[in-house]
Amino acid sequence: MQANANADSAVAANVANAGDGISPDSHQTDQYLTFIMAGEEYGVDILCVQEIRGWESATPLPNAPAHIKGVINLRGTIVPIVDLRQCFGMEAIDYTPVTVVIVLKVKSESSEYRVMGIVVDAVSDVYSLGKKDMRPPPDLSNAVNTDFVKGLVNVEDKMVILLDIDELLTLEDVPNLANVAKQIQSSVG
């Protein structure tokens, strides 16, 4: 709940500086919740965010890939928890009581909601972004699967990688993407 309140205040704070660095003529704006992982900032559509929780131990699933930390009981629903760091091939870090789990809720093809938790280093900010601000993900040919990258945005000279939650959730096994951010960064220049 605390985390939720924080997110809300972050939204409020951001409404005030929504104009900063963002083209004013873009009427169509979406709000993105961003979080930090290994110094990189990633964003997800805020409408997909169900809640933000602290880390609690999950029940491991047998023979699951390393980035699937297991399942937790979220008020009666079994929710898988994915370590996004490991998912992206970054170095795993130890979980602490302040480790953040973002619970995402996405309407999948079968018209039922799928819920999934992602473990990230920290929640960062909420931005209002216009469609025009978004640049397509660079083509990294076959080196990296960028299907789940919706686009790139510059906010206050920082690059934010917007993730496509649908793709992220439906990826059966998220491929080993060593240093996705680094590669994108270097290719963008």
Place this chain on the structure above:
Amino acid sequence: MTIDLAQFHQVFYEESFEGLDVMESALMELDPDNIDSETINAIFRAAHSIKGGSATFGFTSVSEFTHDLETILDQVRAGTRKFSGDDVNLCLKSVDCMREMLQLLQGGDDGHTPLSKELKQQFARMLSSDTDVSDSQESIPAQAAELDSQGTTLWEIRFTPGSDILKTGNDVLRMLRDMGDLGELLSVSCTPNLPAFNAFDAESCYLSWRILLESDCEKSAIQEIFEWVIDESELVISETEGLSHWKILFKPGATILHTGNEPLRLFTSLAELGELTTTAFVDKLPRLSLFDCENCFMSWELSLVSSTATKESIEAVFEWVVDDAELVIAQESNSKPKPVSDRATKDVVQEQKAPQAQTPPKAQTPATNVAAASPPEIPQTKPQVAAESRASVPTAKPADSAPKAKPAPAKKSAETGSIRVGIDKVDNLINMVGELVITQSMLGQLGTDFDVNRLPKLLEGLSQLEQNTRELQESVMRIRMLPISFAFSRFPRMVRDLGQALGKDLQLEMLGEHTELDKTVMEKIGDPLVHLVRNAVDHGIEMPADRLAKGKPANGKITLNAYHQGGNVVIEISDDGKGLDREKIVEKAIEKNLVTPLECETFTDEQAYDLIFQPGFSTAQAVSDLSGRGVGMDVVKRNIQALNGIVEIRSTKDKGSTITIRLPLTLAILDGQLVRVGNNTYIFPLVSIIESLHCRREFINKVAGGCNVFKLRDDYVPIIELYKTFSVQPDAIDMDHSLIVVVDYEGGKVGVVVDELLAQQQVVIKSLEQNYRRVDGISGATILGDGTVALILDITGIVKLAGDKFVQTSARARMSQEGLQGLAQLAS
């Protein structure tokens, strides 16, 4: 106030579909040679309810259609019509047709189908030919004779409704009005049977009626009006013969009252002659200011029905006033022939009468006109062809079942509806909730002022709560359980129809119909079952001649069997047909590049039969010449697997095949045995556990360098080490401190090594697939008392997984001796 009838539609549909099921099964039971009145009544009642309901909601297409069917059934019920096998077929077809019409209506259509028109025409023909039959026989000859000679009959109807008639929503006035539509109501008299005023109950009916009706209708038409109330009323309908009907127009002069004459007294004495109805005309009444109460301004039209009255006797009544009044006395009886009586043929009479008897009366549709005029074959065959062309499945299908395929979307929407639960189950639930509330209040009281001395009381309350919760849970689950006869009920009909269509002599045996199964499972198993039964009939059972040649009885036997086995429901579909032809299946599979010839050589029979479950195994033409069961078996398998079920085939050439479906009892709950492996808690379905025992190293042997077997008394049981299979850290690799849980695996035994046995409890199954995906060896998850998630083991999956691991391990071990760590990596 207006009531939106649409809110009742769903209930109507549900009840109607149920009614149709009743009709169908009753028709199947019906033996045309020896008609059981109970059965025919059941069919009639169901049809009648559907008709009444559809008429109420204005679904005229259905009500008109059902009306004809009902007329025929009524005649059968009354014994005036012989019921032949063809008639049964026709009725069954009508059931299909009505089902389709209702489905169309549900989808917002008007409910007219080609089949319904065709059947209506057949009904019309049956009804018209029937008149001849009933004429030549007994039943109502007098009336029929009268129909011919004069056209009208004078009916006397004595109707004494039960006092509760108004409470049931019936309206006598409406019935009288309906009767007025049949002909001329000559006399309606209400005999007061009123109680004392203080005993009067406004909702009860104390009146009774004696009605005289002059009409050309049949007795049944009158009976029909009272159909809804007949059970609670006394009704006598008789034909009055020899009664004369007088019409008297009485227009007294203005001064008639001055002479001391009273019209009322005249009428009273007229009423002594017979049944009298009066109509007063007040059109001559002056304005109030000009009104003279000494003068008479009224005139009357009187209708007298009497057996004794003659013109003279009537004139005698008016003798004193005749000079001072205008009086016309005319005998009306039989003097106004209806147009019907002029018609020559009885067919036309019948045609006209059918719509007339309905409420509300409706003009004859052009379709029925055509039906009477045109030769029967033409309208009959056309829809038949249309129906056949719509059938997409290449197997021979009876034409009448083909239209079922079309309104599938409508059916789907109906399924999302409701569940009908026996009242006893609900009562039980209410009782239990009551007890739960009591326990809760007891615990609440304890909680408000608690001291340690009352701890035993608290514990007692808690155990009571546990008991209540468990019972409540069980009852709630039971609500969803239905006997499997719900899924089986369609098969007698289907097998019969298929048998007729294919010219095969079939016998269907159904066993274990009372086996209960979760409703959701039942809904999903229906279609696969239909498919399998259809296949058994179509491909399994040979033609009678072939069977005789093989020395088998001419009639093929299909057996449906359902029973509980462990935590599963097993459904078997067996036939005594020709069995599967392994050679042909393999041949076909190779031809379709599903397997290589090399692979096939090592196949067991079972593996070969399994090939027919391969997607793409069959195409339209492939099945007809193949002895196997081709069409869409992959779909069957997929559907069953989606229910966590297993499907197997056993077959012997020329002896028949058996397809076994193993399904979980319910998708929602199971009794579980909690076990611990390292830090992980897993749950075994309790039903699959045979025994648990301490592991003893000396009883363990290695077979073929890898797989461990445990000597269990005289048996050797293969052992699965769960920690290896799931790649988790156990307490100790040392077998001596472990436990072995011996579980049932497809009829055999398998030992699973765990660290500790924990509690047994009922667990609610939660899906992993909903948010994640299927995990091998795990059938689902549940939430334990402390809120953590525990995984439910899938025995079959574990065995398979262990087998795979074993293969991997041995392969791996040969290569690099990496052992368990390497295995874990391999798995991830």
